[in-house]
Amino acid sequence: MGELRRDPVVGRWVIVETDRPKKPEDFEYEQYIPQGGLCPFCYGNEFMTPPEINCFRDPGTGANTPGWQVRVVANKFPALQIEGNLDRRGIGIYDMSNGVGAHEVLIETPYHNKDIPELLTQEIEEYLKMCCIRSADLKKDSRFKYIMIFRNYGSAAGASLEHPHTQLVALPMVPKNALEEIHGARDYYNYRERCIFCDMIRQEIQDKTRVILENKYFISFCPFVSRFPFEIMIMPKQHSGYFCHMSEDEVVALAQILKDTLTKLKKVFENLSYNYIIHSAPVNGEADVEYYHWHVEIMPKLTQVAGFEWGTGFYLDPTSPELAAQYLKAAKE
């Protein structure tokens, strides 16, 4: 019989297959192998993107030319646009507003074929620092209420360009998924006067069965209520609401655990597509984020979401997180 598990933060139920769990070799997934070809994010093609917003580059090199390590540009086809006012209004029972926001692309590396496992830890640190810098900068615009950093790796994860890149979206309202986490965490905090994520970390460290990796500042584990097989969460041990408030030491430790975790995932599943998302507290709203704790969610693309999931918000996880963690723990970095 399967097991029903309830997410303590958002209240989502997941059916975990325990009797006939799927092992790594049981999954058929779309293999992702970058094809190369003309790429606007590669060295020498800087003219193909909108002008750079920020960049780490070699001294003496000019903007929008080679010589960079991490490069941030506006998304050429932005979901939202930076100019204008929100202008919220009603149309009968419906509500709408103008599509005001920011949509940036962080080109993580000049190398077309290097995913995070292939980068040096120092290169990942630079990339993470740039994410923090852009995040902190967009926060200054009081129209924005939420800043969302995410990465689509591989075609099955929805990446339309092969060259490794991360996207940053500043939204004029706190999105529904973030609100659910925030409300869940707040309810718990109001009841217990403790952060639910801190409690989760404590329980995971004690329990050990779902932990993949741990260093001084971070823990990576398969969440007890995983929606997807081999789902992974990376959490800072130190309570903090904002990703961009990380200390220098934490950036170094995150680069390390991110690289090692994704390397393990790659060892278990070659050429796998995945998404990761950085969940951070809303900005320009309530100052008090005592109850929220930022974290990274990694979602490997091994299964499809179908009518059942769309209809219910229930998920079917064919591999228990305990089994997934076993495989990931055993994989050599």
Place this chain on the structure above:
Amino acid sequence: MGELRRDPVVGRWVIVETDRPKKPEDFEYEQYIPQGGLCPFCYGNEFMTPPEINCFRDPGTGANTPGWQVRVVANKFPALQIEGNLDRRGIGIYDMSNGVGAHEVLIETPYHNKDIPELLTQEIEEYLKMCCIRSADLKKDSRFKYIMIFRNYGSAAGASLEHPHTQLVALPMVPKNALEEIHGARDYYNYRERCIFCDMIRQEIQDKTRVILENKYFISFCPFVSRFPFEIMIMPKQHSGYFCHMSEDEVVALAQILKDTLTKLKKVFENLSYNYIIHSAPVNGEADVEYYHWHVEIMPKLTQVAGFEWGTGFYLDPTSPELAAQYLKAAKE
């Protein structure tokens, strides 16, 4: 500039592309063409499925033999199992319970290659009647709190078997997505003493721009806040919480509008995969469902869900529902 629209029921925001909207010819989607081959749901292979739970069949034919029109069997690989107790319990901060529930498969037709547009209206009526019968029967089990009927058509929609079939899942708790709709509808009802779905129907009929089809009992339209391009909603005009409480006349009218709507979708996009989901009120709980109104959601598989949607619950709709409705309205049935 895109437009932000807010779902009046669940509060979800969607970015609708209005400046450079995608037209049908702009979509690249996975074409779905059934391959045939040995099929457990075809005539003569009844022994390959678990024994039938219910069936419309020719007089004189025996159970689990040919001669049927619609056939219901237990899912061979059920997500949940019918035996046992829920036994809710905690593990530290986490919650869990046994995987109790029902998971049935309704084989809609003996024909391997006939999707709903190819069936006769009378055949669709039989299929819908069977959905109602099974729904009403499962409702009697007081352990179940929600009954969910959904259909995955085509591989991109997650269908693992080609033969047209619908799934029915009885759940021991009201799932998150249903709760969100119910809470949103209740808040509106408490504030206005009106059903939000009834108001929506009234506004859609008056506005006309998103309506695809209408008959005496039903309306099909592209919702103002579509998450996906060419998303369609079918709603009964008569207020009712439960799908399975449909009158005979309503079953006939639903069969007609479902067939015609899906035929139009097929004219615009050949070999397209889609999911549909019947949203009905929870069972065995509060008796009062004054505020809820059952409906069908059709989700064509034209786009991929990526990091942005997973992270935020925001959706990007590249085709406005007004434009989608124009194309669907113009397509000949």
